[in-house]
Amino acid sequence: MKLSLEEAERIADRLWYRNVDGTVVAVVQDAETKEVLMVAYMNREALIRTLTTGRMHYWSLSRRRIWMKGETSGNVQDLVKAYVDCDGDAVLFLVRQHGVACHEGFKSCFHNEVKSE
């Protein structure tokens, strides 16, 4: 999915950037399997780049810059669908994941199950 700059800005203007560094929470779900792959953060610019290019871009809290997922690893994410939540501070993205989402080599960043030991 790709939007025009005008459409992307219209969406971006409706959100509530209440999170760290003026971001919304991005939840990323595999469009086919429905597995939740990762959570990241987006400022207005990262959201607009995502919507206009069709490739997932985030705001890195640690590096304090926008990055495209897969820019070094090649594990890019193509945007399939997106949904804004009811209070506008989180966005759910359904993506086609190339390779794996987790930098530790797992498909999903949520690979550590909470269990009794």
Next chain:
Amino acid sequence: MKLSLEEAERIADRLWYRNVDGTVVAVVQDAETKEVLMVAYMNREALIRTLTTGRMHYWSLSRRRIWMKGETSGNVQDLVKAYVDCDGDAVLFLVRQHGVACHEGFKSCFHNEVKSE
């Protein structure tokens, strides 16, 4: 799923409460349909109450208090499984949702699709 207080505290001690008000991001997914229902925030205490009671509790950023999902609406969420992400600042919860998750009456808070108009 329920853990002992000791087990819950052990999990809670491993997380990175880097978000607003010292919280982690909680992504809530329907355990059966895999639909993403909502995103909320948890401080250490909300996480421990969730893991020890088996009922989802969150930190409300607006009301600045812990609340149990469904405490007024009856739309409680039973914890089925949980996964911590690779950097420990987000937790994915698979739940059994009673009624709907969204206060606007929809099953999921992510009911506003982003589209060209």
